[in-house]
Amino acid sequence: MSTNTTDWTNITADATHVIVDYSDGNSFNTLINAYLATDTIWVAKGTYTIDLAIALKADQKMYGGFDGTEISPSARAKSDLDGNGDVEPWEFTNATEITSPVSTNALTFGINSIADGLTFKNITITNNATNANIIAIFSSATGSVLRNSIVKDCSVTSTVAVNTVTASNGIVQNCLMQNNSLNNTTGAGTSNGAGLYLTGALSRGIGCVIRGNKTLNLTTSKSKGGGVFMQSGAKLINCVVYNNENQGQGGGVYVNDATTEVINCTVAKNKSGLTGGGIYMNGGGICNNSIAWSNMENSSSTAIPNDVYYGGTSAAKTTFQNDYLAYGLNEKSLTVTALPDLANCKLITSGEFADNTLDGITDFAPKFKNPTTTIGAPADISSIQQANYKLLTGSPCIDFASNALLNTLTITTDLMTGTRFVNTKSDLGAYEFGSVPTTAVKNIKNSNYKVFKNGQGLVVTGLSGENTISVFGLNGVLLQNISTIESEISLPITQKGVYVLKIKTVSTSETLKAIF
Ligand SMILES: [Ca+2]
Ligand SMILES: [Ca+2]
Numbered sequence: 001m002s003t004n005t006t007d008w009t010n011i012t013a014d015a016t017h018v019i020v021d022y023s024d025g026n027s028f029n030t031l032i033n034a035y036l037a038t039d040t041i042w043v044a045k046g047t048y049t050i051d052l053a054i055a056l057k058a059d060q061k062m063y064g065g066f067d068g069t070e071i072s073p074s075a076r077a078k079s080d081l082d083g084n085g086d087v088e089p090w091e092f093t094n095a096t097e098i099t100s101p102v103s104t105n106a107l108t109f110g111i112n113s114i115a116d117g118l119t120f121k122n123i124t125i126t127n128n129a130t131n132a133n134i135i136a137i138f139s140s141a142t143g144s145v146l147r148n149s150i151v152k153d154c155s156v157t158s159t160v161a162v163n164t165v166t167a168s169n170g171i172v173q174n175c176l177m178q179n180n181s182l183n184n185t186t187g188a189g190t191s192n193g194a195g196l197y198l199t200g201a202l203s204r205g206i207g208c209v210i211r212g213n214k215t216l217n218l219t220t221s222k223s224k225g226g227g228v229f230m231q232s233g234a235k236l237i238n239c240v241v242y243n244n245e246n247q248g249q250g251g252g253v254y255v256n257d258a259t260t261e262v263i264n265c266t267v268a269k270n271k272s273g274l275t276g277g278g279i280y281m282n283g284g285g286i287c288n289n290s291i292a293w294s295n296m297e298n299s300s301s302t303a304i305p306n307d308v309y310y311g312g313t314s315a316a317k318t319t320f321q322n323d324y325l326a327y328g329l330n331e332k333s334l335t336v337t338a339l340p341d342l343a344n345c346k347l348i349t350s351g352e353f354a355d356n357t358l359d360g361i362t363d364f365a366p367k368f369k370n371p372t373t374t375i376g377a378p379a380d381i382s383s384i385q386q387a388n389y390k391l392l393t394g395s396p397c398i399d400f401a402s403n404a405l406l407n408t409l410t411i412t413t414d415l416m417t418g419t420r421f422v423n424t425k426s427d428l429g430a431y432e433f434g435s436v437p438t439t440a441v442k443n444i445k446n447s448n449y450k451v452f453k454n455g456q457g458l459v460v461t462g463l464s465g466e467n468t469i470s471v472f473g474l475n476g477v478l479l480q481n482i483s484t485i486e487s488e489i490s491l492p493i494t495q496k497g498v499y500v501l502k503i504k505t506v507s508t509s510e511t512l513k514a515i516f
C-alpha cells in the first residue's frame, strides 16, 4: 500500500494472506513480480510509479481502488468523480493510480488474468521502434480481462505501429479511455484506435466510455479510428464513443472487415480527417442497435456532417439493423457493388439536427441528457467530461432496438450494468432508459459514512459512537430503524431501488441516498 493509506485493518496476515507496506523501499515492479501465478493482489489507493510493465502472470488477479478497510472488492467505494451525474463502474473514490516517468508499456496479461480498478495516467511512450502499447492483452493471453479501469492522458509516439489499449482476443469491460493520443512520426506504420484497438474473434469492448482521444500519422490515411479500431471478429458492445478525432477514416469507430460488429453503441461528436466522421465500415461488418449523431468529417476545406460511411476496400455487404443514423449513409467508394442491408433503421438525411428537440417540427433529435457542444477532441478534456449520453424522456431511440440481436449475444445489461429491456423493448445506444444499476451505490454527498451493497444487503461503514439509522423508501415510508454502537452495520435490504438513509448520533444528523 502507498504511504497515504492506513493499515489494512480488516485482513489478518496469515499463511494465505500477506500485507505489504509499499513504503518500505520496494520498487513496485519488484514487489508485483514477486507474486505467484494464481495470486490475488489488492492494491490500496495512492500513486504507484513503475519503471517497466506490470506483467500479470497466468490466473493472477489485481484489484485496485481500496481505502484499506474493505473486506471484499465489492465493498470498494465509488463516486461521481467526473461530475456527469452517474457513478460509473470505473469511478473508485480511492483511486489506485499507476504512472511512469520512463517510456514503458504499463500492463500486460497472462492467460486468464484480470486487472480491475486501476487507473493508468500520464504514461508516455516515446520514439519506440517496436509495436508499442500502454496496455496490451496479447492473443496468447486468452481469457484475460481489463475491467473497471481508466486509461487517461497517455501518449504513444513511434516509428512503427502504435496503440494505447490493445485487446487481441481479450476483453475490455467497463473502462474509461480518455484523452490518449497516438502519433506515428514517420508514416511507416499505423496509428489506429487511440482509445481502444480490438482484434480477434474473442476480443470485446463492453460498456466502455471512449472520449477525447486522438490519432496522428505522417501518412494521414494510416490514422484510422480516432476512438476505436476493430477487426477480425471483434465486437464493441454498449459503448459510448464521443469527441474523438483522427486524420484518416472513422473519427469515432473504424470497422475493418466483414466479421466485426458494433452493437448498442452511441457514437457522437467525433471528427475525422477523411470520410466516416462517426463510424467507418470498411467493406462489410455489422452495425446494430446503435446511434450515430453529430459527427463530422473534414476532408474538404470545411468540415461537413458525416456520421456513417460504408464501403471501402472490399465489396462485402455491410449490415445496418435498428440504427438511428443522422445524415443517412455516405458511400463514395467505387469498389462497392452491394448496397447494405438496412433493416428497421431510421436514416435522417434532411431536417434539423440539433441534439435536443427545438419545436418538434422537422427536428429528429435523439434527445441526449447532456451532450457535448463541440466536435472532435478538445484541447481541454475537462470541457467534455461532464457530458452524458443517456436518453431523455421522449427520445425516438427508446424502445427502438432489436431484443433478438441482444439475446443472440446474451447481452442483458446496459453500460451502467442496469437491466436491458425496460418497457419490454431495448433502447438504442449504450444506455437503457429507466434502468437502475445492479451494483453501483451512490451517496448524494461526500460523507464520512460509506454505503455499499453486498450479498447480505446494504452496508454502512464509518460509524462511531451510538448511531440510529433510519431507512426510508422514496415514498417516505420508514422501512427500518436500527440503533448500533458498532462501526459497521449490515441492513438486510436486498430489493433494488432508491433509499434514503438518515444516520443520527447524539449530536449530528446526516441524510444519504442509496441507489442500487
Ligand atoms: Ca461519473
Ligand atoms: Ca424544428
Ligand SMILES: [Ca+2]
Binding pocket: 398, 399, 421, 422, 423, 424, 425, 426, 427, 432, 433
Ligand atoms: Ca426500453
